[in-house]
Amino acid sequence: MNILKQLALKRPSTAFTLRTFTTAASTYENILTEKKEGGVGFIQLNRPKALNALCDGLYKDLHSALQSFDADPEIGAIVITGSEKAFAAGADIKEMKDKEYPQTYLIDMLSWWENVGKTRKPIIGAVNGYALGGGCELAMMCDILIAGKNAKFGQPEINLGTIPGMGGSQRLTRAIGKSRAMEMILTGEMMDAEEAASRGLVSRVHPTESLVDEALKMARKIAAQSRPITIMAKDVVNQAFETGLQDGLKFERRVFHSTFATNDRREGMAAFAEKRKANWTQN
Numbered sequence: 357m358n359i360l361k362q363l364a365l366k367r368p369s370t371a372f373t374l375r376t377f378t379t380a381a382s383t384y385e386n387i388l389t390e391k392k393e394g395g396v397g398f399i400q401l402n403r404p405k406a407l408n409a410l411c412d413g414l415y416k417d418l419h420s421a422l423q424s425f426d427a428d429p430e431i432g433a434i435v436i437t438g439s440e441k442a443f444a445a446g447a448d449i450k451e452m453k454d455k456e457y458p459q460t461y462l463i464d465m466l467s468w469w470e471n472v473g474k475t476r477k478p479i480i481g482a483v484n485g486y487a488l489g490g491g492c493e494l495a496m497m498c499d500i501l502i503a504g505k506n507a508k509f510g511q512p513e514i515n516l517g518t519i520p521g522m523g524g525s526q527r528l529t530r531a532i533g534k535s536r537a538m539e540m541i542l543t544g545e546m547m548d549a550e551e552a553a554s555r556g557l558v559s560r561v562h563p564t565e566s567l568v569d570e571a572l573k574m575a576r577k578i579a580a581q582s583r584p585i586t587i588m589a590k591d592v593v594n595q596a597f598e599t600g601l602q603d604g605l606k607f608e609r610r611v612f613h614s615t616f617a618t619n620d621r622r623e624g625m626a627a628f629a630e631k632r633k634a635n636w637t638q639n
């Protein structure tokens with residue numbers, strides 16, 4: 357059997373439970389998807405009123421679209437982008453703010469986001485505007501990251517009385533080194549596109565307006581290569597990056613859950629939703 361068919365058939369349980377997918381734009385609630393020419397699967401995060409904050413529904417849509425493209429033999433590479441203002445401004449704070457520690461631990465909250473990194477075909481993240489908190493973490497799950505000139509990366513969870521929970525402490529530290537990652541995570545300050553490129557967090561910076569076209573161009577080039585060899589190449593590069601990562605991710609997630617046992621986490625998120633400054637009580 358043709359190896360591409362075998363790859364597509366490898367995951368029938370997921371591929372066949374997905375919603376039907378055509379070359380026309382699909383009907384997800386929180387993302388737009390399209391099969392672009394040259395074998396490229398295109399995903400645009402689409403919650404403009406919330407600056408693409410990552411709610412549960414968005415995760416479900418994204419996961420479904422990624423599985424669909426992964427199982428589609430016509431697709432060789434995937435592009436994920438947001439809007440010109442925001443790739444994603446983080447986890448949806450309003451959805452998360454009333455959660456309690458036992459619940460976060462019981463459901464292993466956020467563990468499902470690791471599925472994004474399990475996509476076998478290469479993903480190019482094209483970041484314009486804010487990529488903050490979970491948005492920065494989602495960007496770092498992509499295999500290649502390119503940025504528009506207006507991109508701003510950050511892990512501002514500290515301002516909400518919590519910490520990164522989707523891999524930020526692990527992937528950012530590996531990408532830009534301990535000192536700068538520590539500074540960003542402890543101060544919550546953002547990094548601009550030029551600095552992100554100079555530190556290797558992103559591989560290229562383009563004008564904001566042409567970023568998506570540049571991402572599609574790169575994706576078409578990748579999609580024109582041998583599909584199985586491309587996946588093998590991705591796997592080996594990731595091996596260099598990920599050895600030891602799983603333990604780090606699990607540790608980070610557990611500590612993230614435990615911030616839900618603090619009053620300061622509750623206060624930080626309530627303060628955001630109520631548009632006021634947080635009043636820390638140190639417990």
Ligand SMILES: CCCCCCC/C=C/C(=O)SCCNC(=O)CCNC(=O)[C@H](O)C(C)(C)COP(=O)(O)OP(=O)(O)OC[C@H]1O[C@@H](n2cnc3c(N)ncnc32)[C@H](O)[C@@H]1OP(=O)(O)O
Nearest residue numbers: 405406407409410445446447448449450488489490521522
């Ligand atoms: C389900 C996934 C869980 C993953 C959790 C993993 C751990 C990660 C945690 C996080 O990611 S915590 C969130 C980190 N991000 C932030 O703290 C950024 C919050 N946003 C801002 O600081 C600002 O919005 C901005 C990005 C600096 C832009 O400011 P601007 O003044 O231009 O716009 P706003 O008026 O503030 O925003 C417009 C609109 O969007 C809503 N919004 C923005 N970010 C979020 C968010 N992360 N969650 C929910 N909603 C968000 C904001 O409230 C505004 O809505 P309205 O008030 O107009 O209804």
